[in-house]
Amino acid sequence: MGIMRLGGVRVRCLDLQKSIDYYTKVIGLEVTGQDKDGNVYLKGWDEFDHHSVTLTASDRAGLEHLSLKVESPDDLVFFRDKLEGAGVKVTTLPAGSEMGMGEALWFQDPGGHWVKLYAEMERVGTKVGALNPNPWPPGLQGIGAPRLDHILLAAEDAQKSTDFYMHLLGFWMSERLVKKNGDLIAAWLFRSNTVHDIAIIAGPQGKMHHFSFLLEDWNEIRKAADVLAMHEVKIDIGPTRHGISRGLTIYFFDPSGNRNETFAGGYLPFPDSPVITWTEDEIGRGIFFFQRELNEAFTTVFT
Amino acid sequence: MSNWKVSVQSDGREVEVRPGETLFAALRRLDPGLILRGCRNGGCGVCKLRVVSGQYELGLCSASELTPSERAAGWVLSCKATPLSDLVVHVPPRPVKPWARAGEA
Secondary structure, three states: OOEEEEEEEEEEEOOHHHHHHHHHHHOOOEEEEEOOOOOEEEEOOOOOEOOOEEEEEOOOOEEEEEEEEEOOHHHHHHHHHHHHHOOOOOEEEOOOOOOOEOOEEEEEOOOOOEEEEEOOEOEOOOOOOOOOOOOOOOOOOOOOOOEEEEEEEEEOOHHHHHHHHHHHOOOEEEEEEEOOOOOEEEEEEEOOOOOOOEEEEEOOOOOEEEEEEEOOOHHHHHHHHHHHHHOOOOEEEEEEEOOHHHEEEEEEEOOOOOEEEEEEEOOOOOOOOOOEEEEHHHHHHHHOOOOOOOOHHHHHOOO | OOOOEEEEOOOOOEEEOOOOOOHHHHHHHHOOOOOOOOOOOOOOOOOEEEEEEOOEEEOOOOOOOOOHHHHHOOEEEHHHEEEOOOEEEEOOOOOOOOOOOOOOO
């Protein structure tokens, strides 16, 4: 029952072709289709569903919507009732609102982000297959990211957004960052067994901080940094480590200025794990463990 | 080809623009504290400033960060602006987020 994972993000691009080149040659995703409106669908080599990243041409940067995959069509009925019961306006989209996607629920979270819930998507299989597979496929491009990992959303009222994802959509909290007075600055939430599928940070309403691709380990993060440098990608910070999540990370920007991350490591949280609390006076160590101070961009740069 | 100069209107400080360099890059060389380093790809808008005089070329900028009326008034995302003459720029005060600094209630 319930949400399984962050299934996808639809990202706005100022120059669609430049973004296609970047997400294929630098991130290493593969294009799986383009719809009649020109949206381009991509996936990582270890993802079996049709797509996880959709690029859409726009006059602005930012997130168009995020998609969360639920276990079964019954979950869509359950969540429709639950959301409407809480006064959330929910629209049911017929199958095909995205290539390969079944029926979906469409609504806005309190942070102003549009969210899709869906149960079915065409399966195209991973690059290594499901029978006696190799650990990774030959011919990967650039970083060769296997999959989408998580997204960090900004919301003016981080507490309200966090409550929405926890109480209505069933997310659990792995970690949180709080002010001296106890007010929530940021929360790390999960439905899968990763340290976060969605995180929320106090910031400009409707804006995105970053979305992240999973890598295997520190070696892969180092290789990713080489690839980014070779392609003259604008790096924000890293490679470094987060205190929060223990993740190994690089932050950098796509050609439209949307922040991307490569993320490795972390730990396994469970629904009954104690919530880890970080206090504001330790924010530097929490966000960038080695530097022990925030860079200015972390709290100011959103798309 | 000649190197153009950028001067900051408020204090008159000047920096020479290297060939092919953006306005953002030149100003960061002059003073890294003058302007925030954001996405540098025209998306986030933190490097926005106003060109008071001079010619420049402006690449793709996010319309949510730079509106048509702002453009018409000389505002640019400096990471996407390439000087084509000497420029005088007005750099607005940097944004302050209420919760950004550690230790403040």
